[in-house]
Amino acid sequence: MQRKELLKIINDLKLNLEGKTILTEAATGPYMVTPILASLSGAKKVYAFTKNTKYGTAKEVSLSFKKQLEKFNINNIQFINILEPDVIGEADIVTNSGHLRPLNEDKLKHLKKNAVISLMYEKWELRDSDVDINYCRKKKITVGAVNERHKKIDVFSYLGDMSLKLAFDAGLCLYNNKYILLCNNDFGPYIAQTLSKVCLKLGIIAPKKDKHLYKKLNIDWLSNFPEINIPEEYRDTKGIVFTAYPFDKTWIGDKNAPIPIQKIKEKIDSPNILRFAGDIDTNVLNENNISYHPAEVKSGHMGIIPSEIGFDPIIRLQAGGLKAGECLLSRNFNFEKQDIVELV
Numbered sequence: 001m002q003r004k005e006l007l008k009i010i011n012d013l014k015l016n017l018e019g020k021t022i023l024t025e026a027a028t029g030p031y032m033v034t035p036i037l038a039s040l041s042g043a044k045k046v047y048a049f050t051k052n053t054k055y056g057t058a059k060e061v062s063l064s065f066k067k068q069l070e071k072f073n074i075n076n077i078q079f080i081n082i083l084e085p086d087v088i089g090e091a092d093i094v095t096n097s098g099h100l101r102p103l104n105e106d107k108l109k110h111l112k113k114n115a116v117i118s119l120m121y122e123k124w125e126l127r128d129s130d131v132d133i134n135y136c137r138k139k140k141i142t143v144g145a146v147n148e149r150h151k152k153i154d155v156f157s158y159l160g161d162m163s164l165k166l167a168f169d170a171g172l173c174l175y176n177n178k179y180i181l182l183c184n185n186d187f188g189p190y191i192a193q194t195l196s197k198v199c200l201k202l203g204i205i206a207p208k209k210d211k212h213l214y215k216k217l218n219i220d221w222l223s224n225f226p227e228i229n230i231p232e233e234y235r236d237t238k239g240i241v242f243t244a245y246p247f248d249k250t251w252i253g254d255k256n257a258p259i260p261i262q263k264i265k266e267k268i269d270s271p272n273i274l275r276f277a278g279d280i281d282t283n284v285l286n287e288n289n290i291s292y293h294p295a296e297v298k299s300g301h302m303g304i305i306p307s308e309i310g311f312d313p314i315i316r317l318q319a320g321g322l323k324a325g326e327c328l329l330s331r332n333f334n335f336e337k338q339d340i341v342e343l344v
Helices: 003-013 029-040 058-072 085-090 133-138 155-169 188-198 208-214 261-267 282-287 311-330
Strands: 021-025 045-049 077-080 093-095 116-119 142-146 178-183 201-206 220-224 239-243 250-253 272-277 291-293 341-343
Touching: 003 029, 003 311, 021 029, 021 085, 029 045, 029 058, 029 077, 029 311, 045 085, 058 077, 093 311, 116 311, 133 142, 142 311, 155 188, 155 239, 155 272, 155 311, 178 188, 188 201, 188 208, 188 239, 201 208, 208 220, 250 261, 250 282, 311 341
Parallel strands: 021 045, 021 093, 045 077, 093 116, 116 142, 178 201, 178 239, 201 220, 239 272, 272 291
Antiparallel strands: 142 341
């Protein structure tokens, strides 16, 4: 992570947090960029909340951060491991970053008037467990989601790289092999754009209404999601990239599931489910000797996240989320003739 990378996206987005107080997280890996981006964008103060996780203790995260901050010559980030009411009440922008979740009434009741909450993902990805939206509406707390597809952010274009890593981590090759994309959400066309260039053949099972989104790609349209209509030529499919929304709904499972695994098993000799997003019934798959990867995914969460392919998508995503917060404060949701934030 180089200072010039962060300054470039700040300049591209004209991100200006001058005089603002930001409450976000201090996390490990690529997600550590969030408070640094806020500071470099002119924030008056940045509170970076951290806690003990499987990735490290709060003390370890803070020490690691401080070494980075010395390189950036930053001195306005304050690391905290307790969310005091006064800290919450001081914030102009609160990000719904992992350590701060859930943003529930116990936390939100301390927000000052006109403070905003910036979702660091798109509106349709919001989980009830992340933010108490009903309370926000009751108290007129403004919540907005970043448009990850804005031309200056363009995080969705990394979804293809993520699907490749998912396959490689599962021990699968793409070259000279057939794949199926089983999808009902907006990730599909972006994933297909990459997979169709490297696979021998790519079959698509997606909602019929989205068929036009794939028309310029080298793909085979197989059926209307969630119908499983797989032709004989795809019997030797190497992997099935699966992404369905809502993420916390069990899509693949027994005969009562929207997608019975038996129907896939009948059409493909050795099914291998690559869990991009969406819940599956692993007990049923185990009983049917169906391979899947990753082995464990928390319900409602993605099987692969952008940080697994490096800093680039996270720098863009987190800068975009902070820009969304800036726009929420100014009530100007448009940036360079394209909406960059959507009210929730």
